[in-house]
Amino acid sequence: MDQLFTTVLVANRGEIACRVISTLHRLGITAVAVHSEADVDAAHVRMADRSVCLGPAAASASYLDVDAVIEAARTTGAEAIHPGYGFLSENASFARACEAAGVVFIGPGAQALEIMGDKIRAKEHVAAAGVPLVDGVSAPGLDDDALVEAAAGMTYPVLIKPSAGGGGKGMQVVERPEELAEALPAARRVAQAAFGDDSLMIEQLIRSPRHIEVQVLADSHGDVIHLGERECSLQRRHQKVIEEAPSPLLLDTEDGEQIRARLGEAACQAARSVDYRGAGTVEFLVSDEDPGTFFFMEMNTRLQVEHPVTEEITGVDLVEQQIRIAAGQPLALTQEDVRLTGHAVEARVYAEQPEAGFLPATGTVLRLHEPAGEGVRVDTGLRAGQAVGIDYDPMLAKVISHAPDRAQALSRLHRALGQTVILGVETNLAYLRGLLDDDDVRAGRLDTTLIARRLPDLALPRPDDDLLTAAALLVAQPRPVPGEGWACDGWRAAEQAVPSVLVTHAGADGHTLTTTVPLDGTASLDGPATPDGGPGTHLLTRHGRSRSVALARGDRSDAGVVVWAWADGVTARLTVADRTTQTLTALAQREAELTEAAPEVTAPLPGTVIAVAVTSGDTVRAGDPLVTIEAMKMEHRLLAPFDGTANLAVAAGEQVSLGQVLATVTKEE
Structure with a gap:
């Protein structure tokens, strides 16, 4: 061997x-x-x-x-x-x-990478091998006009997809034929920026499909097997959010085992068609109403982000298999050896702001606690003190649960996410827990549009009075400074304590809320302490009861001291304003009232200007696009705040920083 x-x-x-x-x-x-x-x-x-x-x-x-x-x-x-x-x-x-x-x-050979890396070639290739395909336009080398002409006979809506891409980047849904020509340039820009290739293809969009993929292993001795399927239908903007194995669709279908075998054989056939070697994943669109009807989407010629759920239910280390296959060893497994045991679910933890349209978030990890226990696994590269910037993908970690059945796996994952503490950068943890609480998700009624339908009504938890009080106490109580005795935020030696502070946080509608928190001696903060062995670092005692909370002090700004707070699965970024800060803020607000606010459009995060929609001197109306920036693999269109004359401050290709003025709109007299 x-x-x-x-x-x-x-x-x-x-x-x-x-x-x-x-x-x-x-x-x-x-x-x-x-x-x-x-x-x-x-x-x-x-x-x-x-x-x-x-x-x-x-x-x-x-x-x-x-x-x-x-x-x-x-x-x-x-x-x-x-x-x-x-x-x-x-x-x-x-x-x-x-x-x-x-x-x-x-990994696989260069030929397999080339064929499967080009969605157009891949579809032509697997079609010849008998793998079913959805209708579409996938001829290579077509420009925008040719694509519009070729799609003239298609049934709408359709989906634009980069030929060379993956991960949902550059995909755009087009509802009507007259919208296609306008959507193609943006899709090409994203495809070029993300993959260095702006080739596009168009597919008929299947409404409410299931996204199910099959894991395959192939050695250099001609053996190809599959390790069952993964359900990846919970997606936002074509990016997977929560994945599980096996698919609840097949669990709830009478002939689920037969359909699994058919899907597996189609996946193996796709791999054989390119003489595949290593671990790979073949993705299918599956009809929710008729699970036996499925269509090839693409083959990912690598390890998938969601590979842990397959490892958990099969007991197979996919990375080890990749290494052994690359070393020339034959597969030690046969198809008959593969057994699916229990159920596994994975949630992707991202640095992002759900309340702000899921804009990527940046910051420094001030406090980190990862869940543990039976049936819980965390794949992470995080550590306390790590800076999270804009140079790389915003995914921070994956939390995975495994249990004898799906209901218990979902419950374990929900609890594990609630025990995950990441302070210093905003994340989607609360959003993930909200999805797991959804009735359709619990029942396994999934499709790729579920998140888009649920998102407007998904209520994220807000910080309660305990968190606000804990943050206020952290800032207000005296703390030692080396070499300087005691430093006081909101206190003065030998004087009466400040009776209250203002704590500002994000409200449910995305606007900020400010709460007056009294410091009347009815609450105290001790710590660090973890009385129940949980992730809390302080013990808040309030109204005769105690609660474990995690706190981390961030930077001070003109608005006050930033405090990151966690309790019982709820994380909040709070700004605490003591008496001095309140006085300065009041003066600044009075001054601002005397001066009309500048109508400036600023960058919501650092990035690159990829398009400008107007030139200086153009007349614009409120809501007209002005500038598009790309940051952390996402496009952000910035719009005119009101009617007026635009004045551009940046050009396409320019790097911009957070808060930089991109354009100004001057109102008409």
């Missing part, structure tokens, strides 16, 4: 790099990490046996630099490179560069 490698380089970062390194260590293999200058102290770098800096923070100058990655493998003596997912994992040129350098690429 072929021997395993002695040293493997992991060409990725974050939770997936940590995940791969853990298996390498279990197999006794030396793990080499690569990193950018921004990730010099990242968790995956600390976890690896050796590390190499690739370059600056920008992925294009570090993690995507093929020559730098190959050189890192050469200098460290790595015999193989594991690409994780994203970055170079589906890059055929990188696979060829590895081969030319005498380094094993832990």
Whole structure:
């Protein structure tokens, strides 16, 4: 039998790099990490046996630099490179560069990467192998006019998809034929920016479908097997949010086992058609009303983000299988050996702001507690003190549950998310728990449009009086400063305490709310303390009862001191204004009342200007698009606040910072 490698380089970062390194260590293999200058102290770098800096923070100058990655493998003596997912994992040129350098690429061959990496070629290829396809336009080389003409006979709505992409980036739904020509340029811009290829295809949109994918393993000896399916229908903007295995659709269908076998065989046939090698995933659209009707979407020629749910129900370490296959070993499993045991669910934890349209969030992790216990797994690359910026994908971690049945798996995941504490950067934790509470989700009535339908009515929990009081006490009580005795926020030595402070937080409608919190001695804050072994760092005693809370002090601004607070699964970013801050704020508000606010359109987060819709001097109406910026793999259109004359302050291609003025609209006299 072929021997395993002695040293493997992991060409990725974050939770997936940590995940791969853990298996390498279990197999006794030396793990080499690569990193950018921004990730010099990242968790995956600390976890690896050796590390190499690739370059600056920008992925294009570090993690995507093929020559730098190959050189890192050469200098460290790595015999193989594991690409994780994203970055170079589906890059055929990188696979060829590895081969030319005498380094094993832990993934499929370059031909499979090229064919399946191009959605147009992939569909033509699998169709020849007998795999069913949905109707669409997928001829290569079509420009916008040709695509509009080719789609003339299609039934609307349709879906625009980048040919070279994945992860939902660049996909746009077009409801009517007259909207197609306008939607294509934006889709091309995203495709070019994300994948370096602006080729597009158009498919008939299937309303309310199930998104079900099948995990396959294929060795270099001709054996191909599948490890069952995953349900990935809970999506937002074509990006998966919660995944599970097996699919509840097949669990609730009388002939579910037969349908699973058919899906599995179609997936294996797609893999065989390109002489696939390694771990891969074949994605299907499945009719909710008729689960036996399904269509090939695409094949992901890498490890999937949601691979842990398959590992949990099969007991198969997919990273280990990738390594063994790449080392030339035959599969030790046959199809008959695969058994699905219990149910597993995964939730993706993102740095984002649900109340602000899910804009990516940035910050520094001030406090971190990850859940544990029976049936709970966390795949993460987070650590306390880590800065979360805009250079990389905003996914922070994955929380996975496994249980004998689906109901218990969902309950375990809900509790685990409630025990997850991330202070210092806003996340979607409360949003995930809200989804798990949904009646349709609990019942397994899923489709790819469910989140879009539920989102407007999804009420996220707000901070209660205990959290507001704990934050107020954290700021107001005296605290020692080395070399200076006592420092007081809102207190003065030998004087009566400030009777109240103002605490500001986000309201349910996205607007800010300010609450007056009395400091009348009826509440006290001790800590750090964890009386119940939970994630809290302080003990709040109020009205004769105690509660464990987690608190972290952030920066001070003109509005007050930022305090991050958590209790019972609810996280809040609060701003506490003491007496001095209140006085200064009141003066600033009075001054502002005397001056009309400047009609400036500013950047909601750092990014790149990818399009300008007007030129300086143009007349615009309220709501007209002015500038589009791209940040953290998302487009953000900024609109005119009112009727007037536009004056642009930026140009396409320009880098902008948070709060930078992009345009000004002057009202007509």
